[in-house]
Amino acid sequence: MYPWRISRGRYSMTDRTLVLNASYEPIQFVDWRRALALVFRDKAEVVASYDKPIRSVSTSIKTPKVVRLKTYIKLIGNYVHKAYSKQAVHRRDGYICQYCGIQLTSKKATIDHIMPQSRGGRDTWKNTTTSCQKCNGKKDNMTPAEAGMKLLSVPDKPDLVKQLDVDLATQLRELIYNS
Ligand SMILES: [Zn+2]
Numbered sequence: 713m714y715p716w717r718i719s720r721g722r723y724s725m726t727d728r729t730l731v732l733n734a735s736y737e738p739i740q741f742v743d744w745r746r747a748l749a750l751v752f753r754d755k756a757e758v759v760a761s762y763d764k765p766i767r768s769v770s771t772s773i774k775t776p777k778v779v780r781l782k783t784y785i786k787l788i789g790n791y792v793h794k795a796y797s798k799q800a801v802h803r804r805d806g807y808i809c810q811y812c813g814i815q816l817t818s819k820k821a822t823i824d825h826i827m828p829q830s831r832g833g834r835d836t837w838k839n840t841t842t843s844c845q846k847c848n849g850k851k852d853n854m855t856p857a858e859a860g861m862k863l864l865s866v867p868d869k870p871d872l873v874k875q876l877d878v879d880l881a882t883q884l885r886e887l888i889y890n891s
Contacts, residue, residue: 734784805842
């Protein structure tokens with residue numbers, strides 16, 4: 713049921729840490745540095761470690777293999793947004809500008825109509841995407857092709873599993889960076 717984000721190539725096996733929910737359900741794999749950041753900020757506890765000690769730090773610290781969040785992340789519930797809304801588009805895209813890839817906050821994220829509204833473009837899953845203000849202004853009343861801009865993803869109705877993965881990544885990011 714839970715999508716385990718397994719990184720390919722970038723990390724070796726011992727670079728990955730499995731994050732468990734407070735209820736011990738596996739959530740996803742993250743880089744061990746991220747997992748350790750959660751532990752240092754008292755957001756998670758180490759459940760199991762690799763034998764390999766972390767280099768250049770105290771030898772008493774080992775790479776975490778499994779950590780458990782101290783607060784429960786709600787997995788089931790309102791993550792399935794069947795109804796179209798601008799906020800749901802932002803969630804689908806993980807608050808990432810689909811033109812330049814910049815991470816946005818909910819306040820900074822705007823909606824870009826791929827076929828501009830002035831030219832008949834509608835509010836649909838396929839015609840709207842998350843954009844930063846700069847890219848939105850640059851694209852103006854053009855299509856991406858006309859503006860010479862490329863979309864990072866093909867917009868569509870959010871896939872349930874993908875949406876869960878995006879939401880978890882968003883929540884983990886907030887836990888890691890906004891504590
Ligand atoms: Zn942008």
